Amino acid sequence: MPIQSVGSYEAKTHLARLLREVQAGKVFEISVRGQVVARLASAAVDGHDEAAATKMREFMHAQQASDAGAGLDLRELRKN
Template sequence: MTTVGAFEAKTHLSALLERVSRGEEITITRHGKVVARLVPPEVDAHRGVDQVIDAILAARKGRTLGGLSVRDLRDQGRR
C-alpha cells in the first residue's frame, strides 16, 4: 500500500486514480495522519451473489423433503 501526502494527492490525482483502477490501494495523509484511503471498487460484482448461494447450499445440507419430490410439492401447492 502506497502512502502520499494530501498535497501530492491533489496534484497527481489522475495518476493515483489510474493506479487504484489497476488494483492498488493508496493512503492519503495530512501532517502524517491518515485522512483517506483510495481503494478499487469490488472487482467481482457477482461475489455477493456467490456468497448467498453458498449460504443457501450450506443451510440445506442434511435436509430432505421427507421422500417427496419437488414436483409433488408443487402439485400439492396447486390444489
C-alpha cells in the same frame, strides 16, 4: 499488493495518475500532516467477497451469543 501512503498535496497534484493506478489494483492511504485520513481504492465490489463478509459477521455474532454458532463451519461459509 502493499498499500502505498501519499500526502494530501501529492494526492491533489497527481490525482489522475493515482486514479489510473487504482484502476490497475493499487490502494493508497492519503495522509494530512502524517495522519492517515482516507483510503483511495477501487469502487468495484466483488459480490462474492461482500457475501462472505456478511456471513463472517453473522458467524461472529452467533459465537458471541453463547455457543449458538458452534455448528457453523468457517470453510463452508467461505465456499458460498
